[in-house]
Amino acid sequence: MNFTLTVLGTASAMPMTGRYQSAQVLSVHGRSFLIDCGEGIQRQMLRARIPMMKIDSVFLSHIHGDHVFGLPGLLSTMGMKARTQPLNVFAPPSFAPLLKFFLSYYGEGLAFEIRHVPLTMKAPEVILQTKSVEVLAFPLNHKIETFGFLFREREPQMNVRKEKIAEYGLSLTEIAAVKRGDDVVRGGQVIPFNELGYKPFEPRSYAYCSDTAPFAALPRWVAGVDLLYHETTYLDELADQAALRHHSTTLQAARCALEAGVKQLLIGHYSSRVKETDRYEAECRTLFPATTAAQDLMTVDLPLVKAE
Amino acid sequence: MNFTLTVLGTASAMPMTGRYQSAQVLSVHGRSFLIDCGEGIQRQMLRARIPMMKIDSVFLSHIHGDHVFGLPGLLSTMGMKARTQPLNVFAPPSFAPLLKFFLSYYGEGLAFEIRHVPLTMKAPEVILQTKSVEVLAFPLNHKIETFGFLFREREPQMNVRKEKIAEYGLSLTEIAAVKRGDDVVRGGQVIPFNELGYKPFEPRSYAYCSDTAPFAALPRWVAGVDLLYHETTYLDELADQAALRHHSTTLQAARCALEAGVKQLLIGHYSSRVKETDRYEAECRTLFPATTAAQDLMTVDLPLVKAE
Numbered sequence: 001m002n003f004t005l006t007v008l009g010t011a012s013a014m015p016m017t018g019r020y021q022s023a024q025v026l027s028v029h030g031r032s033f034l035i036d037c038g039e040g041i042q043r044q045m046l047r048a049r050i051p052m053m054k055i056d057s058v059f060l061s062h063i064h065g066d067h068v069f070g071l072p073g074l075l076s077t078m079g080m081k082a083r084t085q086p087l088n089v090f091a092p093p094s095f096a097p098l099l100k101f102f103l104s105y106y107g108e109g110l111a112f113e114i115r116h117v118p119l120t121m122k123a124p125e126v127i128l129q130t131k132s133v134e135v136l137a138f139p140l141n142h143k144i145e146t147f148g149f150l151f152r153e154r155e156p157q158m159n160v161r162k163e164k165i166a167e168y169g170l171s172l173t174e175i176a177a178v179k180r181g182d183d184v185v186r187g188g189q190v191i192p193f194n195e196l197g198y199k200p201f202e203p204r205s206y207a208y209c210s211d212t213a214p215f216a217a218l219p220r221w222v223a224g225v226d227l228l229y230h231e232t233t234y235l236d237e238l239a240d241q242a243a244l245r246h247h248s249t250t251l252q253a254a255r256c257a258l259e260a261g262v263k264q265l266l267i268g269h270y271s272s273r274v275k276e277t278d279r280y281e282a283e284c285r286t287l288f289p290a291t292t293a294a295q296d297l298m299t300v301d302l303p304l305v306k307a308e
Numbered sequence: 309m310n311f312t313l314t315v316l317g318t319a320s321a322m323p324m325t326g327r328y329q330s331a332q333v334l335s336v337h338g339r340s341f342l343i344d345c346g347e348g349i350q351r352q353m354l355r356a357r358i359p360m361m362k363i364d365s366v367f368l369s370h371i372h373g374d375h376v377f378g379l380p381g382l383l384s385t386m387g388m389k390a391r392t393q394p395l396n397v398f399a400p401p402s403f404a405p406l407l408k409f410f411l412s413y414y415g416e417g418l419a420f421e422i423r424h425v426p427l428t429m430k431a432p433e434v435i436l437q438t439k440s441v442e443v444l445a446f447p448l449n450h451k452i453e454t455f456g457f458l459f460r461e462r463e464p465q466m467n468v469r470k471e472k473i474a475e476y477g478l479s480l481t482e483i484a485a486v487k488r489g490d491d492v493v494r495g496g497q498v499i500p501f502n503e504l505g506y507k508p509f510e511p512r513s514y515a516y517c518s519d520t521a522p523f524a525a526l527p528r529w530v531a532g533v534d535l536l537y538h539e540t541t542y543l544d545e546l547a548d549q550a551a552l553r554h555h556s557t558t559l560q561a562a563r564c565a566l567e568a569g570v571k572q573l574l575i576g577h578y579s580s581r582v583k584e585t586d587r588y589e590a591e592c593r594t595l596f597p598a599t600t601a602a603q604d605l606m607t608v609d610l611p612l613v614k615a616e
Contacts, residue, residue, distance in 0.1 A: 014388055015350040015381070039381045040348045042323040065384045065414055071379075073323070076373045080322055099411050106373055132325045 003153060003204040005227065005303040008044040012233050012247075012274035013066040015039075019296050021066040022269060024229070025050050026151055026206055029132040034058045035208050040072035042077055050298055053081055056085050059135070060091035060114045061210055063098060064148035070112040072102050072260065079110040080249050084111040090127050090137060091117045091233060119147045124221050127155075140212035141284065142246045146210040150222060155181075156196035170196065199307035204300070207262075213243065214252040220258035226302050229263040229294070231269035234282050238271075250283035257288045268294035291308050309460060311336050311512040311610040313535065315576065315602045316352040320541050320555075321374040322469050322580035323347075329374040330577060334514055337440040342366045343457060343516050345552040349378035350385055356605055359533075361389055363468055363538035365436065367443070369518055370454035371406060387418040389528070394421040398445060400453040401426045407557070427455045430531050431536055431576035438463075446529050448520035452556045452568050456517040458530060463489075466505035478504065507615035515570075518577050521551065526573050532612050536570040537602070539577035540588050558591035563597045576602035 004027045009020030021038025025045070032054045034041075045052055048166055049135055052074065078087070089095065099116050116129065124138040140146040157179045165175065168191060174184045177193070184191040207222040207297035222228055232249035242249045248256075250267070257265035265288050267280055273278070277293035284291035292300075312335045329346025333353070339568040340362045342349075353360055360382065369375055371562030386395070397403065407424050421525040425435065429588055444458040465487045473483065476499060482492045485501070492499040516541035530536055541555035550557045556564075558575070565573035573596050582588070585601035592599035600608075 013384070015354065015385060016350065017354045020351075039378070040351060043325065043328075043348060045324065045327045063413070065381060069381045069384075070347070073373060073377045076321070076377075077323060097409075098413070101405075105406070106372070 001029055001201075002306055003206070003295060003304075005206060005229075005266075005300045005302075006050060007266075007296065007298045007300070008041055008048065010229075010268040010270055010277075010294050010296055011038075012271055013064070016272050016275075018275070019270070020044050021208060022067075024060075024208065028151065028153060031056045031130065031132065033133075033135070033151065035211070036061055036067040037069075037071040037074060038066050039073075040067040042074055048299075052077060053083055055087070057088040057090065059137075059149050060089060060095055061140070061148065061208070062092060062142060062144055063094050064144065065213070067211075068098065071098075072267070073107060074235045075102065075114065076106055078112065083112040086115055088115050088117055088128070090117045090135075090149075092143060093120065094145060121147075123217070124150065124212050129283075130178045132179070140209060140218075141212070141215040142211045146211060148207060148212070148218075148221070150205065150207045150225065152205045153203035155203055156200050158166075158193060159200045160197045160243060163191065164196045168196070168236075201304045202307050204302045204304075209256075211247055214248055214256060215245045219256050222256070222260045222262065224261050225264070226263045226299060227266060228257050228260065228264070229249065229266045230256055232267040232284065233269050233271050233278055235274065237285050250285060251282050254284040254287035254291060257284075258260075263290065264292040264300075266294050266300060267291060309337055309509075309612055311398065311612075313514060313537075313574075313608045313610075314356050314358060315604065315606045315608070316349055316356065316572075317346045318578055318585075318602045318604055319346075319374070320577045320579055321372070324511050324580050324583075326583070327578070328352050329377075330369075330518060331378060331607040332516065333363075334461065336461060338382055338441065339364045341441075341443070341459065344369055344375040344518070345377075345379040345382060346374050347377040348383075350382055352605065360385060361391055363395070364438075365396040365398065367445075367457050367516075367581075368397060368403055369456065369516070370400060370452055371449070371453070372448060372519070375519075376406065379387070380405075380414060383410065383422065384419070386420065387414075391420040394423055396423050396425055396436070398425045398427060398443075398457075400455060401428065402453060422537075423451075431525070432458065448517060449523040450519045450521070454519060456515060456520070456526075456530075458513065458515045459531065460513045461511035462509050463511055466501060468505045472504045472595065473558075476504070495562075509612045510615050512610045512612075513580045521554045521557055522564060527564050529579040530564070530568045530570065532569050534571045535574060535608060536568065536572070537574045537576065538564055538566050540592065541577050541579050543582065543587055544591050550584075558588050559595060562592040562595035562599060565592075565599070572608075573599045574596055574602050574608060575599060 008023040011019035022036040023041045024035040128135040136150040178197040205225040231251035234242040283295035316331040319327035330344040332343040436443040448454040486505040513533040538561035541552040589601035
């Protein structure tokens with residue numbers, strides 16, 4: 001029942017020795033979702049001991065090189081390792097020619113289907129539902145079409161209190177109703193479901209926002225998530241550079257976290273000008289104390305919190 | 309006056325934690341030639357302290373992913389660093405669509421020209437001549453069109469012996485003739501140039517052969533080079549795999565070095581099955597003792613050898 005983020009790269013476009021470019025893996029109940037795919041991701045997955053073949057789906061925010069140049073190698077390796085399970089790639093329409101080119105040049109002998117699901121929404125929309133998680137995509141504000149992603153653990157079934165089964169003599173049909181979150185109705189009597197049962201845990205949530213300049217709707221779209229990853233390409237003093245390049249500063253990311261009322265803020269996508277991330281973190285914390293500067297191969301585990 | 313090879317990657321197609329994929333930089337008299345360009349090459353160049361902007365030309369053996377997937381990122385970085393110097397890429401014709409695709413998708417704002425020089429020769433041909441080096445390309449024997457490269461330092465001008473200038477009272481015209489390697493002729497008298505002058509050093513040479521199965525002409529084409537890099541994807545026991553995939557074994561590479569009469573053999577492009585390279589090296593040395601198993605970030609310096 002894990003909900004664990006592994007950060008594989010934290011650099012922005014210009015390469016650095018100490019950092020890889022954008023790529024993350026979110027593992028929910030053992031299923032792995034790859035978010036962006038910077039160059040060298042396979043090496044980072046090997047180091048983080050994340051099995052490449054276990055990647056369930058891929059989510060690409062946009063097609064800038066520092067977010068996708070690791071994909072051809074990864075897909076080739078999946079092919080060499082004889083993957084047969086289809087791979088969904090949720091990505092903007094601009095990804096289609098990249099995939100077409102890859103398949104025409106490097107697709108020979110691939111035994112698995114790569115299905116591009118194009119993202120075109122103007123506001124958050126569900127793009128994937130599994131047994132354990134639902135994923136929404138929403139537009140960001142970057143130079144080219146770019147999308148953010150919100151991963152939400154699904155509401156768990158209610159647990160039925162054993163003592164109430166005896167007390168009310170609940171039938172199997174009534175127990176099933178409580179599990180679904182429905183009240184039990186007997187003639188005129190209504191027994192509220194939350195007297196008979198309880199939610200075993202609070203669903204966890206993670207939002208990924210890179211690359212983006214700030215915009216009014218974003219805090220609303222990621223409101224209340226447990227963990228928000230928001231890019232901070234620039235320190236506050238370079239706000240003009242950030243605006244010019246449709247990126248965010250530390251304070252802009254922190255303001256988004258604050259307005260959205262998230263529990264934790266994780267920052268990254270650092271400019272190559274700055275080697276130490278202390279200043280990024282310190283600037284964010286002036287507005288939003290629960291900020292962590294992401295580092296390559298850092299793992300953020302969101303533990304299960306009992307709802308009772 | 310250096311002639312130095314830096315090996316950036318020694319793995320074959322399947323990624324490994326300890327090794328990058330094929331890429332090398334040969335530096336001749338301070339000019340840097342990039343040979344193949346596996347994924348992650350920028351990181352390796354940073355670690356090896358090879359300035360990306362100093363790359364003079366690129367030589368691509370073939371377009372398999374493990375030899376080219378680092379190129380889009382490298383070209384993008386050169387663009388961000390505002391390179392203006394044109395970049396020649398010597399590569400098979402199959403590279404043309406890759407370059408076209410890269411330029412159409414990621415070429416916006418590049419301030420330098422990328423010139424693809426297509427390789428189509430059936431036997432060694434000179435493809436580049438600079439003041440210090442001449443480069444030849446020749447076909448290899450792989451699954452797809454693939455080329456090897458031979459870098460030869462150019463013959464130096466003769467040095468004129470000072471004592472002979474006085475002894476014969478050589479004129480400026482006669483001195484120039486000796487420098488060019490011409491005899492001095494005075495009426496019926498011929499004074500041989502090598503009595504009057506001497507070659508200051510022996511030109512150095514390096515040949516790159518990856519990926520290839522053995523074939524009869526290859527030892528002749530790389531005959532006598534100071535340093536031969538020859539792939540050894542497989543140990544001898546996997547000769548059937550090597551044949552199937554148009555690769556070479558240790559013994560095949562060593563036999564080529566022996567027949568070609570090269571001074572040193574450098575091997576690499578190791579299969580991911582084998583973690584230690586001792587066995588590759590040991591097998592080669594049974595036939596060709598001057599074998600070294602290349603390691604990532606290894607540097608091989610060919611020192612200047614005086615001809616006298």
